[in-house]
Amino acid sequence: MLETPNPSTNPRNLYTWCACLVSPAKMSKKPAAQPTLHKVIMVGSGGVGKSALTLQFMYDEFVEDYEPTKADSYRKKVVLDGEEVQIDILDTAGQEDYAAIRDNYFRSGEGFLCVFSITEPESFDATQEFREQILRVKNDENIPFLLVGNKSDLADKRRVPLDTCRERAQHWQVPYVETSAKTRDNVDKVFFDLMREIRSRKSDDSRATNGDVKKKKGKKMKCSIL
Numbered sequence: 001m002l003e004t005p006n007p008s009t010n011p012r013n014l015y016t017w018c019a020c021l022v023s024p025a026k027m028s029k030k031p032a033a034q035p036t037l038h039k040v041i042m043v044g045s046g047g048v049g050k051s052a053l054t055l056q057f058m059y060d061e062f063v064e065d066y067e068p069t070k071a072d073s074y075r076k077k078v079v080l081d082g083e084e085v086q087i088d089i090l091d092t093a094g095q096e097d098y099a100a101i102r103d104n105y106f107r108s109g110e111g112f113l114c115v116f117s118i119t120e121p122e123s124f125d126a127t128q129e130f131r132e133q134i135l136r137v138k139n140d141e142n143i144p145f146l147l148v149g150n151k152s153d154l155a156d157k158r159r160v161p162l163d164t165c166r167e168r169a170q171h172w173q174v175p176y177v178e179t180s181a182k183t184r185d186n187v188d189k190v191f192f193d194l195m196r197e198i199r200s201r202k203s204d205d206s207r208a209t210n211g212d213v214k215k216k217k218g219k220k221m222k223c224s225i226l
């Protein structure tokens with residue numbers, strides 16, 4: 001039969017009992033630092049492969065069936081250039097029925113994978129609208145953003161010329177990458193490249209903020225002398 005430790009009679013049990021109540025993490029003064037979180041949003045028309053890319057990245061599997069998404073979110077720890085970080089992926093709905101709720105989702109994003117299918121010119125045209133909506137909501141021309149031409153395995157069904165895709169990306173001054181959620185080609189690349197852009201953006205922002213704080217502090221001191 002198992003005995004309940006009695007701290008009053010056995011000093012060894014006292015230690016065990018205390019250890020049960022207070023976990024080592026709580027006993028230490030500094031809480032363990034959480035890995036940096038990078039928030040990525042998948043955007044693009046219905047059926048272009050946003051969910052397939054996300055699921056391939058998350059679980060290394062390709063889903064053949066098409067089930068339109070409402071909104072799904074995923075989180076995973078990854079190692080980005082030697083640093084452990086967390087990626088948070090919000091896979092949004094491409095179907096027009098859900099267009100009205102996009103603003104709210106876009107607001108929370110730190111970086112965007114704007115996906116179209118190289119087999120479907122309408123989905124390429126739609127990237128223009130997605131980009132405009134993102135810039136409007138984020139109010140930031142330099143928001144981390146990749147243009148992604150998916151379904152590169154279907155080269156014989158290609159209907160958006162490579163040059164046209166590159167031109168648009170060049171015009172927007174964003175990277176252009178072709179992926180296949182089916183073969184996994186460039187899947188890791190687009191998520192990792194975007195995280196690098198987000199990381200570099202965050203470090204620029206924090207430098208700018210520190211600069212502002214110093215400036216403000218300087219101004220404050222001047223005022224107090226006057």
Ligand SMILES: Nc1nc2c(ncn2[C@@H]2O[C@H](COP(=O)(O)OP(=O)(O)OP(=O)(O)O)[C@@H](O)[C@H]2O)c(=O)[nH]1
Nearest residue numbers: 046047048049050051052064069094151180181182
């Ligand atoms: N051959 C091929 N098929 C793909 C690829 N990516 C996605 N598909 C297929 O395209 C269909 C639509 O993919 P989804 O990932 O569900 O599309 P989605 O962009 O998430 O669509 P919504 O959720 O409606 O916005 C599915 O049948 C997928 O299997 C790809 O790279 N190659």
Ligand SMILES: [Mg+2]
Nearest residue numbers: 050051068069
């Ligand atoms: Mg989907």
